[in-house]
Amino acid sequence: MSFSPLVDRLLESLRVLPGVGPKTAQRMALHLLERDREGGRRLAHIMAEALEEVGYCQRCRTLTEEELCLLCRSTRRDERLLCVVESPADMLAIEEAGGYQGQYFVLHGHLSPLDGIGPEDIGLDQLEARLDEGGIEEVILATNPTVEGEATAHYIAMQLTGSRLRLSRLAYGVPMGGELEYVDGGTLSRAFNGRLPFTGE
Template identity: 50%
Template sequence: MELFAPPVERLIEEFAKLPGIGQKTAQRLAFHVLDLPKEDAERFADAIREAKAKTFTCRRCQNLTDSEICPICSDKTRNQKVICVVAEPRDVIAFERTKEYKGLYHVLHGTLSPMGHVGPDDIRIRELVKRVAEEETEEVILATNPDTEGEATAMYISRLLQPFGIKITRLAYGIPVGGHLEFVDEVTLTRALEGRKEL
C-alpha cells in the first residue's frame, strides 16, 4: 500500500536514488519541493534540465564544463607542464579553493575498483596517457584518495606513465592540522613519517 499519492511516491523514489540520501531525507526533500511556489519549482526543474543539457567534459582535462575547453585549460598563466590527476570534478574545486596549485588537472571520473567492476577502460586513463604523450608534460601529480581504490588507481597510472620519463609524484598524506597523535591510525602515521620534509 502506497503511503502517498503516486506522483509524490515517484518524487521520493527519485530523491532516494541520489548518493547519501536515505528514505527520510528523500521524503523531506520531496515535501520541500512540493511546498515551493510553482515558479520556484519550475526554476529548480529547469536548472536540472539545463545542467544536464549544457554540461559536458573538457576535451583536454575531462573536467565538467559548458565549452569545448574549460577555463582552467584555457588559462595560459597556469603551468601547462604539470597535471594533477583527481578522481572526480569536485576534487578540482577542493584544490582550487586552496589558491596554491597553478597547474592543470585531469579528471578520471572514478577510480579502479575490481569489486565494483570498474576497470581501466571505465575511467579516463586512456585520455591521460594520450595527453602525456602529446603535450610537454614534466610532472604528473597523482591526487586520488588514500583508500584502496585510490591507491590502486595511482599505482596503475604510475606504471603506465613510467616509460615517458616524467616526474610522477603522489600527494603526501599524514596528520591533519589540529589532530592529536594518540588518535591517528598506524597507516596515517606511517604515511606522515614517510612524507616528512626538512624544515
C-alpha cells in the same frame, strides 16, 4: 502513503539524491509545493538541462557542457604541471584549497579489475595522448590514498617510466588541526617514516 499518487512519486524520486531519506524527502517536497514552486520549477528545468548537456571536457575530462572546461580555457594556469585526480569533486577540493595553479586530468574512477574497470575506462589512453602533446614536465598523481587509488597511481607511474616526466604523489601525514589520538595507525606510521627536520616554521 501520502495525499496523492503524484506527491508520492515526488517523494520517491527525491530519494535518488545522496543523503535523502523518507523524512527529508517529505520536507523537501512539502517545502517546494507549499513555499517555493518557482524555485522548484527552476531547479527541475536546470537539472534536466544539466543532465542532458553536461559531458566531459575534451582535454581534462572534467564535467562541462562545453568542449573545454573553464580551467582548460584559462591562459593563467601553469602548462607544465598536470594533476591526475579520481573525480571532479577532488578537483574542486584542490581548487578550493588554493595554491595549485597547474592543469588537471580527471579519471572518473580508479582501476578495479574485479568490477571490469580497466585503463581505457578511466581514460588512460587519453592521458597518454595528452602527455604526448608535450609541455607537461610534472605529473602529480593525486588519486585517493586508498588501496584502489594507490594501485591506480602505481599503474600510471609504471606506464610513464622511461619518459622524462617528473612523477609525484601527495604527501602523506597527519591532517592539519587533527589530534594525534584520533589519527589511524597507518597514517601515523607513515607520518613517522616521512618525518621532516624541524625548522621552526
